[in-house]
Amino acid sequence: MAAICPPETLNPAPTQPPIDANPQPSNSPPPDQPEQGEKRKRPETQPEPEPEPEEPSGSLHPLWKTSLCSYFRRSGGSCSHGEGCRYAHGEAELRPRPDRTWDPTSERAKKLLKSDDGDRLEPGPVSKKEGDEVMMTEAVAEESCSLDSKLEKCLGILYKSAKKKRGMIVGFMSFETAEQVKSAVEELDGKSMGNKTLKVADVIPISIQRNNGLTTPTSQSTEHTLESASTDNNIEASETSNGIRDGDSIDEGVTPGSSALRGRSSRDVVTPLAHMSYVDQLEHKKNALVQMLKKLVSNLSLVSYLCGLPCKLEGIIESPLINGYRNKCEFSVGYSLLGRPTVGFLLGNFREGVTAVEEPTNCPNVSKVACQYAGIFQEFLQNSGLPIWNRLNNTGFWRQLTVREGRSVAKTNDAENTGANISEVMLMIQVSSASFDDGVVNNELKNLAQVFASGASAITPPLPLTALVVQDHKGISNVAPADAPLRSLPFSEGETESEVEAANDAVEARIHDYINSLRFRISPTAFFQVNTLAAEKLYSLAGDWAGLGPDTLLFDICCGTGTIGLTLAHHVGMVVGIEMNASAVSDAHRNAEINGIKNCRFVCAKAEDVMGSLLKEYLNPPQKPDEVPNGSQRKEITLNEGRSTSLENVPDNEDPCIEVKTGEGMCGCIENGSQELAADQQETCASENATNSMQQFKNVVAIVDPPRVGLHPTVIKALRTHPRLRRLVLVLTFSYYISCNPESLVANAIELCTPSADNNEKGNKNNRGWRHMSSAGLARHRAKSMPNSEPFQPIKAMAVDLFPHTPHCELVMLLER
C-alpha cells in the first residue's frame, strides 16, 4: 500500500539480471532448516520486552528513556521492567535523543513537527529535502529499533505484523483494520526520523486475491504493505554458471511496485547489455575479466605475472547464437505494474521492495517457444481459481513456470530460426499446495494441463510438449530443494489420472539435448548449461587445455549430467565424475549408457565429502591385493529400490544408480562400465576396475566446474596436496555485476596458487575475526595453514560467452605445477 524511499535510490546501476539458473541444491538449505534469508515468524502473542541493559550508575545509556515504552502505553500503564525500563513510561519521563530530536511518536515531537522549526531542538536544516528521505526501515534502524520487535515502540502505530529482510531498504506491514492502516499512513508519511524523512508510496494491494469459492483469503485481516517506490535493477542470482534466475533470492514475491518502476522493462533488467552491439558486449566482458584477473595478481604477489595479469587472457569466444539461446527460463508468477496476473520476470529485487513482474517478450535471450508457453500460462492465470503466490505473507498457490527445451541433433546458427531445432519441451510449474484442498488442486492442474496441450497445438507450427511436471514447494524462496516433491501431469488427450499415476512410478519426466553429437538426458532438477551450442565450445576448450590422453585419469568435479566427462571420455583412460544432485547423477549414468561410453564412473556425493578418498583410491593403490580401498563401502552398499539388474538392460525409465555409503557419509554410484549391479559383484568389479586402472594413469587431471560459491576448501586442499595431480582446469562463471563470483574465483585461486608458508599456521579455533574477512582474506588465511605442497601456477585463461546480452560469462583457467 505504501512505500518509503530515498529518491536517490530509484535508479541505480543494474546488478543482476534475472533469468533462470538451475537451482543449485548445494545452495539450498535442507528442508528442515530455514532457507537463506527466511524470516522468523512474529509470534502471535506479543513477546515480553527484551531484558534491558543494566544502567551503570552515574553514566546513563545515551538512549536511556529517549523512546516511549509501547508496552507501558498499550497496557495502560504497566511494564514488567518497572522503573528499570530503558524506555520512557510516559511523556514526562521522555528525554531528548543524542541528536537533540524527540521520539517521533511523542506528543512533543508531533507538536514540533507541526511548527516551522520541525522537530529539532536546535536551529538547523530540517531533513526535508528529497535526498534525505529514507526508507522507513532505515530510519528505524538508525533509531536502534529492530523492525520486528520495536516498530510499534518507535513509531507508535498499531499494526499486525512488520517484516523486513536483512539488506532491504523497505519494510512491509500488515494491519488488522482499515482504521489502523489509515492512521499508520497518516502517522508515517513524511515523518522525520533523526535527520531522515520517511516516505510512504502507493503500491498495489497484493492480498486482493481472487476468491471465487475455491480458495480462502490469505487472512481476514486488512493486509497492506508499506513498500518502497525505490529499487534498482538488481536481481539476485541464485547461481551460477548457467546464468541467472528470476526470483532467485528475491524469494518473496510481493506486490507490483510503484510509479518508480513504470518505464522499466524486463528487457532492461534481464538483458542489460542488449542495447550494445554484440562486439561491444564482448569487449565489455573482456575488460571486466582483465580487472578481475588483476585482482588475482594483487592477491598472488609471489606468482610471476605478465602485464599485470596472473596469466595470459587469450580472448573471449563468442556464443554461436546471440538471440533466443536459452534452453531454460524460470518465469516468475506475479502481478504486473497494472495489477494483472503476469508470467515473466521481476522488475527488480525484492530487497528493494520490487515485486512487479513483466512479460519476457522483449528479452532477446529468451526463445520464442518459452515466451509462447509463458503467454499460455499467463492467460490461464487470468481465470484461475487459485491465487498467485504472495511473497509478502508466503501464501498463495502459483509460483513459477520453468520452460526447458531440448534440441534435435541438427543445429542451426540462424538467429531468426532458433525455435526450429527445439524438439522437446518440459514445463515445470512450481506451486505451493499445502493450504489448498486436494480436489480443487487436482482439478485446477488438470485444467492447466489441458490448456497447455491445446495452446501448444493451436500455434503454428505446434509447440513441442514432452513433459509436464508440478513441483510442490512451500519455502519462501522459489529455489526449491532438490528433493521438493515432483509429479507428472497427463496432458495428452485420453490419458487418465491412473495411467499417469502408473506412469509416474515408472517414467520420470525428462528431455534430451545434444552436445558434440552425444545425446544427453536431462531431468527436471538437473543442471544443464543454458546455452548448449556455446557450452560445446566451453567443454572443447576445457578438454584442449587439459592435455588429455589414453593414460589420463580425468576427474570431472561437479559434473552435473556428465557433460564434460562424457564429451571427453573418448580422449582419456577413465573419467570419474562427482556430483551431489542425485537426479543429475542418474542422468549421467544413463547418458553414458545411451552413448555407449564405458570408461566413466559417477559418484553421487558432495565433492568435499569424497574428493580426498577418491584421489587416494585411484592414486594411492593398495599395496596388497586384498587391501581394497574404502573398505567401509563394501558393508553399506545398497541398490536403489532393492533392484538388481544389468546396466546394459536398464530401460530408459529405470535409474541404474547404485548408492554406496561409506562411514564418511560418502554416497557413490558405481561406474556404469560394469555389467552387473548385484551389490557384491558390483563392488568387487568397481574396486578391481579402480585398482587395475590406477597403475595405468600417468596423467591425472581435474576439470572443476563448481557452483557460484566456488569450490569447498576441503576439495581445494585435497587437490592442492595430492602431488600426482599436476593439471587443473577451472571453469567458473564470471558475472561482473556480482561481486561474489570473481570473489570465489579469486579465493579458490589464492588457495591453489599461494606458495606454502615456511611455518604453517595452525588455525585458531577461537579466532572469530574470520567473520569479518572477505573471501579473499579468508582464502589467504587458509593458504597459510595449507599443508606443505607445491602451488599451482595460472598458465592461461580464456572466456566463453554463454550469456549474450547479460553481464555473465564463463571463464576457463588452466593451472599447472
Ligand SMILES: C[S@@+](CC[C@H](N)C(=O)[O-])C[C@H]1O[C@@H](n2cnc3c(N)ncnc32)[C@H](O)[C@@H]1O
Ligand atoms: C555449474 S554446474 C556444472 C555442471 C556440469 N559440469 C555441466 O557443465 O553441466 C555445477 C554443478 O555442481 C553441483 N554441485 C554443487 N555443489 C556441489 C558439491 N558440493 N559437490 C558436488 N557437486 C556439487 C551442482 O548440482 C551442479 O550440477
